[in-house]
Amino acid sequence: MITSSITKKLKGIIGNDNVFDSPESRLAYSYDSSPINTQIPDLVVRPTTPEQISQIVQLANDEIFSIVPRGSGTGLSGGTLPSENSIILLTNHWNKIIEIDKENLCVWVEPGVITANLQADVEKYGFIYPPDPGSASISTLGGNVAENAGGLRGLKYGVTKNYVLGLEVVLPTGEILHTGGKSVKDVAGYNLKDILIGSEGTLGIFTKILLKIIPKPATSKTFLAFFSSMEDAARTVSAIITAKVTPSMIELLDNTTIRCVEDYTHIGLPVETAAILLIEIDGKKALVDDDAILVHEICRKHNATAIKVAQDEIESIKLKTARRSAFASLARATPTTLTEDVAVPRSEIAKLVSRISEIGKKNNIRIGTFGHAGVGNLHPNYMTDKRDKAAFARAEKSIIEVEEAAIELGGTITGEHGVGLYKKRLLEKMVGSPSMIMMRKLKQMMDPNNIMNPGKIFDLRPKCEGPLPTEREQIKKFEEVAWI
């Protein structure tokens, strides 16, 4: 419990104006973009220097309370949900782009910079920052690094970790650590940077981030290919990769997603189509033209019923914006939408698509699937209502079955959303016992009092305490302790 003495000490560190303890303030941070749980934090704090964070962390170790770092709260796995006896530590106000280094192709940013703002800023100088999670227009770069966020351009350009050159981070024991730098090659000692990237707020709080940028491609071509079956679309993806073409983007939308997106955006998608691939090719013009011809041929060979090419930049942005709205479009269609984030080797994408469809039919649950097919990463969305216990249980069962299918196909339970609270159940099954042991030891080594975002990714308790609670039991537990 955060006592009034702790609150006083926190106010002493960061000033009265940066500690929020009113019920309204706390309520505002009782949820994130994940759809199920809520939990009221004891307090919300807004530090402004690494030294302040270091002092807060040391206080948390002395007084034993938990710290949940939070950017924009756009995470989909519950990673920024408050835990019991916790304070929310905000970084989203800390939003300066500190330096754009055009000679070394990198930028120093504060953790609260919005992803899209950085993208827009570096584009002015002829660069791009490629990682682009669906939530780029509101997500923060600190959150992107904490979750190792992916996005639409992952196929050609990789994910966040491929762009993090350096970090300033406050460790769970209060030390301010600097790792990495502008030298693109560096093998001096263990790679601490990549342990911290994707650690979901459990191993430290980022206070400064050095990111790589790259020259902006000269041109790009965007088009939609329509298919009368999901399997045809999925096989087209594998065929494109096998043909040694690397589009910047291959996004897949199933019929349910197409309907919901059209219903939301009214951009004229054909709602009878079983599947759409949104494909973007970028680079020098000659190369883009050649690759586009090849990709068109492959689409036709795999029974594409039509191909629609974006006529200009505006239409291209419109198509991509429609794709980006997929999650929101599905979320508004039913009271509760649970988003999955499985990924498989690219050769297995057609099999995964079939398995998702079978599981949906078997469990009588509507699933809208879209995602980054080019990298084998799909987002099945389970459309349900958490107030309908039976329907919700069927959704829950489907999630587990789809995750198990992904593991069987050599894939992962989470390609880009992180484990957070929602994917903990199958983590050990997926990564194996030696990895789980090493992860737990790493956490205990770095955070001996378990103060940093506890209960995310995994629980520290030993196996002898029995199996972890189901999603529903977790929710129940949350509901019991929550105010609302």
Added chain:
Amino acid sequence: MITSSITKKLKGIIGNDNVFDSPESRLAYSYDSSPINTQIPDLVVRPTTPEQISQIVQLANDEIFSIVPRGSGTGLSGGTLPSENSIILLTNHWNKIIEIDKENLCVWVEPGVITANLQADVEKYGFIYPPDPGSASISTLGGNVAENAGGLRGLKYGVTKNYVLGLEVVLPTGEILHTGGKSVKDVAGYNLKDILIGSEGTLGIFTKILLKIIPKPATSKTFLAFFSSMEDAARTVSAIITAKVTPSMIELLDNTTIRCVEDYTHIGLPVETAAILLIEIDGKKALVDDDAILVHEICRKHNATAIKVAQDEIESIKLKTARRSAFASLARATPTTLTEDVAVPRSEIAKLVSRISEIGKKNNIRIGTFGHAGVGNLHPNYMTDKRDKAAFARAEKSIIEVEEAAIELGGTITGEHGVGLYKKRLLEKMVGSPSMIMMRKLKQMMDPNNIMNPGKIFDLRPKCEGPLPTEREQIKKFEEVAWI
């Protein structure tokens, strides 16, 4: 000490034929490609399964002896040099390419596969494996992963870690851990894979490696640009990057290197030239042609005295082979050649070049410098004779001064060779105290008995025991305990 009882147990695990204890066998593994130290291992073992390695590791923990894993022994930082009370564990015989997966663009290999053999094999199918350390024709992939090896194509294609998708590894406590896989996106739990990559044999032994391959570029163009000063050449490198061109290779050779290479290879390099840039551009033909014109212009603008374009593939390979022979060419020119491996942000490359030259003059030592200028990674070679104490001391002083200059310029003491034994002195100065503490804690957590390649990267002893010995003191210590 490896007692006869331990030897017997080892023979029980892997068979008599795979344990080598004759003086000749041990002598053969008493050195690696680093030029200074030698140390006789107590025993040499050649396990053939991960389970055997696991048993050996468990025995080492029970009986307390050290294990030094070794591929081809091509490392330049002393990473595979035996320590006291150690056995050499060979993996170089374990050399099968297990699978080439053309659909998922990846290969499973055993750790002893020679880098160049993999490159040749995947080229048959129209792919490349980009990392190409100078020693590619003899280095093993296990060693490449352990050192996070770089190479000539790092500018465009990155280094080894950018291509490792999965690992099977025997941990220092004997568990066999599997991490990563064919799914290119995966954020399920902490990134254990990247802790192990570049851990220089101190955190585990790789027994199976999953590597990414990429489509082979359609064409390439190789050329040499000659300069009358190193500074002009270095400024050309920065100008190329700033112009948003990304050659696959920009290699720099100074006059000393040019002379030694020409003396060794007789390929007709102009020995009066102050500096040469070896530049390669690859990709689709139209793109390569455009970029080549631009790069030629930049070279001329920065006072290139001549540009020589390779007329065909054979000539291109000849030029690159000459560059690859730089280390060997310099090594044969004097009795002892100490190779440095500093890297700096690309914008600082001209400053680094000047500093190296100043330091050489001041300390009266001949330095031949070459390296991966496009990524700011240079290899100054200190040409000396370890039997001449005064000259060797001047070389040693120069190494420290160049490393300090690299740190001052925002760079690193090692871009690709690893810390091993030779770069330990300045590691803490470079990475800072919090990073050092975290590295030591990580090592102690994973290897509580310090049995895996102890004394490499850093020593575990606390600060209160005083400063680490100088290079010379280390050598003296080695000479005292060595047989030869």
